Amino acid sequence: MKIAVLDDYQRVARSLADWDSLDAAEIRVFTEPFADADEVVRALAGFDVIVAMRERTRFPAEVLAGLTGLRLLVSTGPVNAAIDVAAARELGVVVCGTGYVAHPTAELTWALILAAARNIPAEVRSVREGGWQVGLGVGLRGKTLGLLGLGRLGSEVARIGQAFGMDTIAWSQNLTADRAAERGVTAVSRDALFQRADVLSVHLVLSARTRGLVGAAELAMMKPTAILVNTSRGPIVDEQALVEALRQKTIGSAAIDVYDTEPAAADHPLRTLENAVVTPHIGYVTRELYEIFYRDAVEDIAAFRSGQPIRVMR
Numbered sequence: 001m002k003i004a005v006l007d008d009y010q011r012v013a014r015s016l017a018d019w020d021s022l023d024a025a026e027i028r029v030f031t032e033p034f035a036d037a038d039e040v041v042r043a044l045a046g047f048d049v050i051v052a053m054r055e056r057t058r059f060p061a062e063v064l065a066g067l068t069g070l071r072l073l074v075s076t077g078p079v080n081a082a083i084d085v086a087a088a089r090e091l092g093v094v095v096c097g098t099g100y101v102a103h104p105t106a107e108l109t110w111a112l113i114l115a116a117a118r119n120i121p122a123e124v125r126s127v128r129e130g131g132w133q134v135g136l137g138v139g140l141r142g143k144t145l146g147l148l149g150l151g152r153l154g155s156e157v158a159r160i161g162q163a164f165g166m167d168t169i170a171w172s173q174n175l176t177a178d179r180a181a182e183r184g185v186t187a188v189s190r191d192a193l194f195q196r197a198d199v200l201s202v203h204l205v206l207s208a209r210t211r212g213l214v215g216a217a218e219l220a221m222m223k224p225t226a227i228l229v230n231t232s233r234g235p236i237v238d239e240q241a242l243v244e245a246l247r248q249k250t251i252g253s254a255a256i257d258v259y260d261t262e263p264a265a266a267d268h269p270l271r272t273l274e275n276a277v278v279t280p281h282i283g284y285v286t287r288e289l290y291e292i293f294y295r296d297a298v299e300d301i302a303a304f305r306s307g308q309p310i311r312v313m314r
Contacts, residue, residue, distance in 0.1 A: 003301065004047040005029045007056040010285070017294035022301055033057070033263060041066035048072065049304075051297045054284065055080055056262065061087035072096065074300045075313070076293035077284075081206065085313050094304060095313040098296030105283035106156040109231045112255035113140075113199055115277045116227045122274070138225070141165035146197025147185065148214070149232070150175055154203035155183050161199075169193060172204065194221040199229065206233035216241040225252040231283045234259040243269045246276055257283050 003022070005013045008029050013019075019027055028047075033056060034040045040063050044050060049072045052059065059073065061084045070093050075083055078097040088095045115121060118137035126134045145161035147154040147170035158168045168185045171193040180187035194200065200222065204210045214228070215238040222228070228251055230237050239260050245251050253275040259268070262281055270276045296311070303310040 001025045001049060001301075001305065002047045003027045003049040003051065004044055005051045005297075007031075007033060007053040010290075012287075012290060013051075013294055016287070016291050017298045019298060021298060022305075025301075037063050045069070049074065049301055051294075051301075052076070052080065052083070053293070055082035058082040059088070060084050064088050064091055064093060067093075072301065072304045072309075074098070074297045076100075076297065078311070079313065083313075094309050096300040096304070096309055096311045097313050098300065098311065099292045100284075101289060101292065102153045103156060104286040104289050105231050106153055106160065108257060108279070108283045109153075109157050109201055109229060110160055112229050112231065112257065112277055112279065113201070113227065116229070116253045116255040117199075121277055140199070143167070143198035144169060144196050146170065146193045146200040147203060148172065148193065148200060148236075149203035149205075150180060150183065150185060151203060151205075153232075154201070155185075157201055157203065158183055158185050166199075169196060173209065191221060194218050195223075197226060198223065199227045201229040202232045202236055204232055204236055206236055211235050212238050214238060214242075216244070219245040219250055222251045224249060227252055228254045229256075230254070231257045234262070239270075243273070246270075246273050249275070253277065257281055 003025050005027065008031050011031055013029050034043060040057060044067055046069055048069060050070060051074045053076050059082060064084060064087050073083065073088060073093055073095045076098050077100045083095060085095050117140060119135040122134055126132060141164060143166050145166040145168045147158055149172045150170040154170065161168050162184055169188045170180055170185045171188055171190050175187050177187045213236055219241055242254060246254055255277040256270060257279045258281055270278050300311060
């Protein structure tokens with residue numbers, strides 16, 4: 001059995017699970033992203049099993065059709081929007097997931113909020129360059145935290161905001177006042193969310209109805225001091241509209257972990273804007289979660305080899 005482990009950017013996959021338990025398996029680890037779909041097919045031809053790290057590599061129907069030897073596709077996490085599961089099933093490819101926990105992304109969300117509010121990147125840069133204080137931060141107590149989405153992750157971010165003494169409000173298409181109140185959050189209208197939030201944090205699943213949900217009109221409604229945070233999916237926020245809003249100081253700043261295309265281009269404007277705090281999609285990138293991912297991936301492969309696949313995506 002030939003196994004490909006993809007997109008191991010940190011080169012840690014082999015150290016975080018017992019791959020040797022897969023006796024007689026030939027394992028190759030890929031540490032760089034593929035340029036395009038054609039390269040995916042060329043590089044992975046002949047592999048029986050592929051282990052994909054989240055949505056870093058896409059597997060649409062045409063790519064799956066080109067991987068004629070593929071029998072098992074394991075995705076870290078329980079779902080993966082970058083895999084055409086129905087097409088895989090038609091081609092006889094079993095798709096399995098792994099366990100997942102949301103709190104690493106909630107923790108990074110707060111790291112980004114604090115970094116933007118207290119101007120930490122600029123202050124760190126000044127100290128490293130021999131300087132000292134260069135800006136004036138803002139406190140969070142008494143400010144309004146707006147949650148665009150109040151599911152598992154949004155609720156966790158809200159709880160931490162409440163611990164900071166923030167007023168928490170939320171909106172999503174299906175959010176009810178009672179459900180929000182159960183979490184100590186006030187449900188508001190869509191416009192009120194953008195107008196009132198001092199910090200607006202995005203916590204929605206990317207879908208046809210959420211793609212581009214935060215555009216120029218929504219950014220224009222926000223306070224000129226507001227911080228926009230996105231640790232969900234890049235296309236939920238209109239990227240060009242966000243860049244323009246930051247350039248024009250329509251909003252105060254943005255803290256961004258996700259992008260339309262990943263890895264983000266070397267000349268991406270968000271990389272250079274002084275009022276943007278940017279990280280390379282590391283919301284889930286913790287040792288503890290990676291251990292879950294790779295341990296479960298090995299279990300998935302072993303179960304598949306025994307003829308009893310587990311955690312099969314439907």
